[in-house]
Amino acid sequence: MAKLLSIESSPRKKRSKSISTANVFLDAYRDSHPDDEIVTLDLWDRTLPEFNDFALDAKYQVMHGQEFTDPQRDAWQTIVDLCEEFKSADKYVISLPMWNFGIPYKLKHYIDLIAQPGQTFTFDPATGYTGLVTGKPITVIYSRGGAYGNEQAKAMDLQKGYMDLVLGFLGFTDVQSILVEPTLGAPDAVASVEAAAAEQARELAAKI
Known part of the structure; x- marks a missing residue:
């Protein structure tokens, strides 16, 4: 039995297009992996x-191989517990909206907590950084009001580019993306975008 961790970063819940697409993914995953465990982290x-x-x-102190003070030890143990929770999963799905061309601050806070030496990456002066979260598939669901496919718009996309970079830094190589875009437009056009994203979500969920 595998464990799938679903990380939600939108506060809009039922009005969130990233979460609604993630829910389609999870429903399809349950159908194709009935014995697996799904854990949601809101x-x-x-x-x-x-x-x-x-x-x-x-x-x-960790990076320089030095001892902790008691307050440092307590703070680090809290970080380690959070990292262990994250690493305990076998598969992942993250759903996030675009905020000001980037990611929600709640998700950035979470990433800043789990991107830690000895937990999710290592550093060697000779070889550089090495991610430790390896061999695990992750699907990232992005919702964005606009479309960011052309060269001019790509420069404003600090959402997907950042996530691709940080996930690669942590060791992920099997990264699948679902783009729900543009979500600002005529109702029929937005419904078509959502339907296409939902179909992609079902296909990916059955494969991982």
């Missing part, structure tokens, strides 16, 4: 710890 329903001075200092 980032708007989870109180995430602050990445404060103790946590940041602890990160550098």
Whole structure:
């Protein structure tokens, strides 16, 4: 039995096009993988710890192989627990809207917490950075008000480009993307966009 972690980063819930597409994905996944476990992490329903001075200092203690102070140890253990929760999954789906050309701050907060040395990546002066979350498929569902396919618009897309970069940094190589775009337009056109995204979601869910 595999574990699928679904990470939601939109606060709009039933009005969210990224979540509605993710729900289609999850329904199809349940049909094709009836014995698997699905865990949903709603980032708007989870109180995430602050990445404060103790946590940041602890990160550098890890990177330099030095001992923790007690406050650093406590802060780092909280980070480790969150990383272990993330790494416990075998498969992932992340749903996110575009906010100001980038990602919601709740998702950025979560990424800043789990992107940690010794947990999700390592660093060697000779070889550089190596991601530790490997061999696991991930599907990312993006909703965006506009279309970002042409060269001029691509420069404003700090949503998908950032996610591709950070997921690769953490070690993911099997990354599938579903684009729900543009979501601002005539109702018929938006419905067609949603239908195409839903069909892609069903296909991907059956394959992973």
